[in-house]
Amino acid sequence: MMCMLRHISIHGSFATVHPGNHVIPFGYLNRFVRRFLPFGFKTSLGKKMGDELMARNIQDAENLKTMWKRDYELKAKKALEFISETIGARSLDTSGDLDNFHNQLKDGVCLGKLVNALKPDTIPETYFAPTREKELIELAINGMKQLGVTESFEIDDLVEMKNLPKCLNAIGALQKKQKN
Template sequence: MAYRATKSGLSAETQDKINKKYDVDLACEMLKWVSSMTGESFCTSGDMDNFQETLKNGVILAKLANVLKPGSIPAKKLTPSTMSFKQMELIQLALEVFKQMGVKETEIFQSVDLTERVNLNQVVICLQSVGRKAGHGPKESKENKRDFSEEQLKAGQNVIGLQMGTNQHASQAGMNMGKMRMITSDEKQ
């Protein structure tokens, strides 16, 4: 149940753009992965209504956090609640565990993104990142750090990259701006 007023105007357009980013198939895949990890049985349909309803009380996310990092969330907190502040608290506890696992801050969602359906796509992104940290999906790339000597860095300063373009052939020939000057010759002798 959403407690926010219906959006209109620019807010509605923005929300529509956010909703269009949501991928039903990816959400379905994430729900199936969460179900397999937690051992919980629930509908894994990726439509927005089911996705939100399945995860919004925070219990499934907390159970996932406990599977990935055992004992991180006390068992007494894993009871479903209808009070939104309790749901948000449980979601926040799960998010803290995900952060400790190494999920980047930019991939973490806010609890209102899920509970009030502000940005369900961000929830999917977060679950993808959690999955990568747990070994599900594509492997993360490794840093390819390069060290350059001072001599190499100085040599690079003298090179003009092709993306900077050139002005060797630039001219203003053929450019006409504004009204042309009319010159007439009246020769009276």
């Protein structure tokens, strides 16, 4: 592939490639650099600029992960506080740590009590036995749907920590429904 590239201008998180004045995100520029520089494609961009862009993308990704983690921890704290207030369990640890969120809800008891507090007798007391955790969680999910929550999650999302953000979103949606 033959290409004439005079220079690249950096503007925040985008770059303009001259000639042609194509505006592209850094991620694409990074792929462009990695794809063509190893095959003898020589530009004024050079390897140093490519390395700087890759380092910047890595730092941006780390910042994004940190931001997401904080967001999920805040959602977990709010969800646990909502559950604690609704079911009257003052001994429930409401710290925002995702491991704590998982430990508090993995047996399904708090979720079952939450659904029963919002809609009495939705889940029979016989399902609160320690050996019926997955059945209890399934009934709690169905109870949340009956309460009008459109966001849902699978049992394994909670029990095996496959997708805790889906659980957080469902509980957050239930909380919003109750505020309205």
